Amino acid sequence: MGRYTIRRLLQLIPVLLGTTFLINFMVWQLPGGNPFANRCGDRPCPEAFVAAMTEQFGLNDPFWLQYLKYLTNVLQGNLGVNFNQVPVIDxxxxxxxxxxxxxxxxxxxxxxxxxxxxxxxxxxxxxxxxxxxxxxxxxxxxxxxxxxxxxxxxxxxxxxxxxxxxxxxxxxxxxxxxxxxxxxxxxxxxxxxxxxxxxxxxxxxxxxxxxxxxxxxxxxxxxxxxxxxxxxxxxxxxxxxxxxxxxxxxxxxxxxxxxxxxxxxxxxxxxxxxxxxxxxxxxxxxxxxxxxxxxxxxxxxxxxxxxxx
CATH class of the missing domain: 1.10.3720.10 (MetI-like)
Structure with a gap:
């Protein structure tokens, strides 16, 4: 039973990597434009704000780099902050x-x-x-x-x-x-x-x-x-x-x-x-x-x- 449990735990690793990759890809690559562009109510957001937020959350990086940073942060227990700068873990x-x-x-x-x-x-x-x-x-x-x-x-x-x-x-x-x-x-x-x-x-x-x-x-x-x-x-x-x-x-x-x-x-x-x-x-x-x-x-x-x- 112990050997089977270890084998099943090892099998979870590629499944977890695959599902998290798909989640990140489908969420961040969805069409609809920059998610920061419409966060200022009825008025368009200033370009400086959009650029700063885009840089903070790494949307200018290639997707593979975004995913690698996400995995690294998760393994360190860091889930980052949301768009309102509130820690996600909280x-x-x-x-x-x-x-x-x-x-x-x-x-x-x-x-x-x-x-x-x-x-x-x-x-x-x-x-x-x-x-x-x-x-x-x-x-x-x-x-x-x-x-x-x-x-x-x-x-x-x-x-x-x-x-x-x-x-x-x-x-x-x-x-x-x-x-x-x-x-x-x-x-x-x-x-x-x-x-x-x-x-x-x-x-x-x-x-x-x-x-x-x-x-x-x-x-x-x-x-x-x-x-x-x-x-x-x-x-x-x-x-x-x-x-x-x-x-x-x-x-x-x-x-x-x-x-x-x-x-x-x-x-x-x-x-x-x-x-x-x-x-x-x-x-x-x-x-x-x-x-x-x-x-x-x-x-x-x-x-x-x-x-x-």
Whole structure:
């Protein structure tokens, strides 16, 4: 396992270099003119200002040199400053902890509720619970996230007063529960359907029939043999969702007024402040890669038949 982990970590290096190269190329080489030319409101910016900013951020350099400088700075822990001369690392430190908390809560809800409902639905195939859960998941899948968010905000926050309609500064865990439910709602339905399908398929597998024929208790058959093997595709899905939730929380953060990475990324794109877009996108790539590595390592824990030579 240790040798496999080292090999997978080494494989992440060219992937990380390739993705960061593409991110830098697509962001800084997009058409639209100099990003500093329209930063003075309705009036055109002075040529001296545009020239100074262009020189500061190295836009006169060849792209390969810009990318090399970016990699060098990142390896030294220097993410530079944005167009307003605010250190990018400070902006990320302010926004990232909140989004991490929101994403972790959302993944936990997806895993607990989604897998739980999927197991019940798969074991009760064709019954009342299976039909009810199927209708519930189809209902969630048909609702856009912003509809679910505004509905829960209006009912629980405005009408019933159970929650704060907007998350307060500092984003305490208790106030992030409902936004996390909103963020997880769509993927929770996918997790439920995926778990149900995997349970139904594996329930007919030979190893499950053998366990039943040996007279093992149903709890052991389901918990040890059936659930562990059925969880492999679910873990794969949840692992890839960690990065997606951290980058895709723009709508949820906007509804509940959460100061997170989604709002920071969206605002920076709108202002064409690429000095923030590129580091944030790079961090999301790192999260994706580490999540996929963790998922691969969990395979050996969930299924003892899997061995890494």
């Amino acid at each position: 902006l990320i430190k302010l926004a990232y902890p909140t989004t991490i908390k929101l994403a972790l809560l959302a993944v936990a809800i997806e895993a607990v509720v989604g897998i739980g409902l999927g197991v019940i639905s798969g074991l009760k195939k064709g019954g009342f619970f299976d039909s009810s859960i199927t209708i519930f998941t189809l209902f969630l899948l048909s609702l856009p996230v912003f509809v679910t968010g505004f509905t829960l905000q209006w009912i629980l926050g405005i009408q019933l007063g159970i929650i704060n309609p907007t998350v307060s500064a500092g984003a305490p865990w208790s106030e992030l529960i409902v936004p996390a439910i909103v963020l997880a709602s769509l993927n929770m339905a996918f997790t439920t359907r995926l778990t149900r399908t995997s349970i139904v398929e594996n329930f007919r597998a030979d190893y499950v029939r053998t366990a039943v024929a040996k007279g093992l208790p149903r709890r052991r058959v389901v918990g040890i043999h059936l659930l562990r093997n059925s969880a492999i595709p679910v873990v794969t899905f949840l692992g890839t969702e960690i990065g997606a939730l951290m980058g895709g929380a723009i709508v949820t953060e906007g509804i509940f007024n959460i100061t997170g990475i989604g709002g920071l990324l969206f605002g920076s794109i709108g202002r064409r402040d690429y000095t923030v877009v590129v580091p944030v996108a790079t961090l999301l790539v790192v999260v994706y890669l580490l999540a996929n590595l963790l998922v691969d390592l969990l395979y050996g824990v969930l299924d003892p038949r899997i061995r890494y030579e």
